[in-house]
Amino acid sequence: GENVEQHPSTLSVQEGDSAVIKCTYSDSASNYFPWYKQELGKRPQLIIDIRSNVGEKKDQRIAVTLNKTAKHFSLHITETQPEDSAVYFCAANRRRALTFGSGTRLQVQP
Amino acid sequence: DGGITQSPKYLFRKEGQNVTLSCEQNLNHDAMYWYRQDPGQGLRLIYYSQIVNDFQKGDIAEGYSVSREKKESFPLTVTSAQKNPTAFYLCASFPSGGNTEAFFGQGTRLTVV
Numbered sequence: 518g519e520n521v522e523q524h525p526s527t528l529s530v531q532e533g534d535s536a537v538i539k540c541t542y543s544d545s546a547s548n549y550f551p552w553y554k555q556e557l558g559k560r561p562q563l564i565i566d567i568r569s570n571v572g573e574k575k576d577q578r579i580a581v582t583l584n585k586t587a588k589h590f591s592l593h594i595t596e597t598q599p600e601d602s603a604v605y606f607c608a609a610n611r612r613r614a615l616t617f618g619s620g621t622r623l624q625v626q627p
Numbered sequence: 628d629g630g631i632t633q634s635p636k637y638l639f640r641k642e643g644q645n646v647t648l649s650c651e652q653n654l655n656h657d658a659m660y661w662y663r664q665d666p667g668q669g670l671r672l673i674y675y676s677q678i679v680n681d682f683q684k685g686d687i688a689e690g691y692s693v694s695r696e697k698k699e700s701f702p703l704t705v706t707s708a709q710k711n712p713t714a715f716y717l718c719a720s721f722p723s724g725g726n727t728e729a730f731f732g733q734g735t736r737l738t739v740v
Contacts, residue, residue, distance in 0.1 A: 523669070526667065548726065561729075561731050568726075614660065614672055614675050616672065617662075617669045618669055620667070
């Protein structure tokens with residue numbers, strides 16, 4: 518089955534710096550790769566996604582890159598702000614279901 | 628107010644008891660999913676359903692059961708066979724399949740006492 522690995526598990530950056538979170542997946546049939554943000558005690562919410570026919574996608578301060586050959590994709594957050602502090606999950610689709618990574622706790626220090 | 632609703636928010640269960648977690652959506656989504664969230668382990672798939680009266684096991688289905696009698700509802704029963712049920716449970720719905728945005732409920736925190 519699909520295995521999604523996510524690194525790092527925790528990440529601390531200074532406000533204004535960039536943050537990068539990386540994920541790898543195992544199922545070559547996966548073609549949809551979303552990223553979710555979960556604030557403490559709240560439900561996960563989609564922040565950006567990418568499909569396998571696209572190599573990069575950007576939405577304001579957030580960007581995602583995908584390397585299908587290497588089976589890895591990354592989330593990039595620029596000009597980080599304290600409100601970016603949360604747990605971030607990557608995911609990949611497998612047999613009509615999403616498999617999630619183990620999460621990265623991002624802390625942005627003011 | 629459209630969305631996906633889980634109830635209750637907090638649930639306490641005695642060892643040996645079965646409990647049922649509710650998940651209802653009015654988004655007219657075909658697909659509904661149950662995930663379990665433990666600290667440091669992300670979201671793990673328990674069961675999912677693509678259509679009414681049909682569902683499939685996920686990665687950690689042992690000790691759980693589900694039903695899908697109505698499109699809007701996908702209840703999860705945590706049975707006494709689940710040895711470590713204390714966790715945060717999230718229900719999600721998709722317009723179709725697993726290659727679109729997932730809409731999550733607010734979650735149910737289950738504690739065994």
